Amino acid sequence: MSKKKVKPIIASIQQIAGAGAFFAGLFGLLFGMTQEIPLIGIAGGVILGAIVSVLIIKVLKTRRIAQLVTVVVGLVAGYLQAEISGALLGGIFGWVFTWFVFWVGTGDYRRRLPSYATPGQVIWHHSFVVICWAIFLFLITPIIVVMPLSFNAENFFTFTPEMLNFDPAGYSLKHYEDFFTNSDWQGAIKNSFAIAPVATLLSVSLGTLAAIGLSQPFVPFRRAIMAIMISPMIMPLIISAAGMYFFYSRVGLQGTYFGVVLAHAALGIPFVIITVTATLVGFDRSLTRAAANLGANPVTTFFRVQMPLILPGVVSGGLFAFITSFDEVVVVLFVGSAGQKTLPWQMFTGLREQISPTILAVATILVVLSVMMLTTLELLRRRSERLRGLSPG
Secondary structure: OOOHHHHHHHHHHHHHHHHHHHHHHHHHHHHHHHHHOHHHHHHHHHHHHHHHHHHHHHHOOOHHHHHHHHHHHHHHHHHHHHHHHHHHHHHHHHHHHHHHEEEEEEEHOOOOOOOOOHHHHHHHHHHHHHHHHHHHHHHHHHHHHEEEEEEEEEOOOOOOHHHHHHHHEEEEEHHHHHHOOHHHHHHHHHHHHHHHHHHHHHHHHHHHHHHHHOOOOOOOOOHHHHHHOOHHHHOOOHHHHHHHOOOOOHHHOOHHHHHHHHHHHHHHHHHHHHHHHHOOOOOHHHHHHHHEEEEHHHHHHHHHHHHHHHHHHHHHHHHHHHHHHHHOHHHHHOOOOHHOOHHHHHHHHHHHHHOOHHHHHHHHHHHHHHHHHHHHHHHHHHHHHHHOOOOOO
């Protein structure tokens, strides 16, 4: 075999071995740190990763067969090391390791990049993607950890050995049962649902009117008024809460239901103004003029022409206002009373006084609700873009 044919083969083997050594070396570092032998873990990972990656590419060749083999090996090795939890991690590692090796070895890493991209540009592109995923995992990991902990059969805030081994005895719904049967938690959830919808209705009504008014070109000092209107979401919450406390104590609203609703409405109005203003940017004002020419009064024009087109922004702002009111705890501590104890207030009390594991169940429920609301917001955003012609239908 000539040197011209040998060199590409050697370069390919080096590339595959390097990819496997890099990935397995990172895993070896993590494994070695848990066993207090990081250097041995790195060395073992690099050597085994280089050898295994070349074997699965050159011997097995097919990605599906290679992934099946590595997943089975990972499951067996993980089970011998840490039973079920180890088997799960081993299987995941085997699948990801094989995917990464084939991704590098077959050149798929350049598939979505321009053919003229330099090696440095390719490295920077994928490094940027890795950084974004690392930030995402850093933000989402604390939330993911809370969810399985809410099913803990013990009154602990940590994973028990039974949970790590996926023993059914280590899991229970008793914290959820406590949430739905405990009078303190039920009173708090009733207060939250009594305050948040009314505060949201006020926020949407006042915020929508303010956004429409500030979008008119003839309004003087529009930017200054806009800055004042959105200041509650910029200013530190503790300052707003202290200011509301001193103001409410003078006008007789301190510790009243109406006072808490007004305070939460003031916090939600900026979100409504911003979302509705963003929707009004692409609004065709000739439609309102056409409606006026056809004899429609301003109220009819607003509800029959303008509102259907800006409705996605209004609903999005309302959802943000609802979440702000439902999750708020600082202001209600200042301006509320024991009769207005909301769900976040009860959670704060549970952490400070009795350390109730029911908080984990409540947090999981709130996470699910937040995901549902964010999904709704995304669907509304896409609908708004379609209505304004910014995206294909």
